[in-house]
Amino acid sequence: GESVGLHLPTLSVQEGDNSIINCAYSNSASDYFIWYKQESGKGPQFIIDIRSNMDKRQGQRVTVLLNKTVKHLSLQIAATQPGDSAVYFCAEKRRSQGNLIFGKGTKLSVKP
């Protein structure tokens, strides 16, 4: 079926290192992709988004890359901090639909 998924369920990095979280999607009709951060006991928090007509978008310490050829999405976090520890979800949205389709999530643990 069509889905948004993640390559790695867990990721452990050292504080100060860069983190890369990956995501694969299967539907080429998706035109919008979002990364959410979810801390324990909280709802998903928007991090950064990218439209399908872009390859790269940068925010503060975060960069999202979109490779439409292989249907791959990644989130790069520079100088990872303990406060970045959370579960990260990628989600896709299709223009004709109102809902977001989420993957299972990657848990990021930052070691001090």
Add this chain to the structure above:
Amino acid sequence: DAGVTQSPTHLIKTRGQQVTLRCSPKSGHDTVSWYQQALGQGPQFIFQYYEEEERQRGNFPDRFSGHQFPNYSSELNVNALLLGDSALYLCASSFGQGSYEQYFGPGTRLTVT
């Protein structure tokens, strides 16, 4: 500016009972979507309300129903609760039915025993 709020925070119910969860959207938003998040999983879309009508629905049985009020707030009702309904229920609001930006509330943790 208040964000999306949900009530209650936690809820414990028994199998077969009915439950109502509430959501107030972010100021200026008129569309509310509900998601179910099982432990260790990503959120799954239940349905979306716009202009007081259900506009889109995910793959959930009709035990799940909802309502949107004139002030844009919304309720999620679940009848005949099953153990498998235990999850975090998230409300997301946006401006416009097809908006790309959805803001999530903190969720309601429902436990069915």
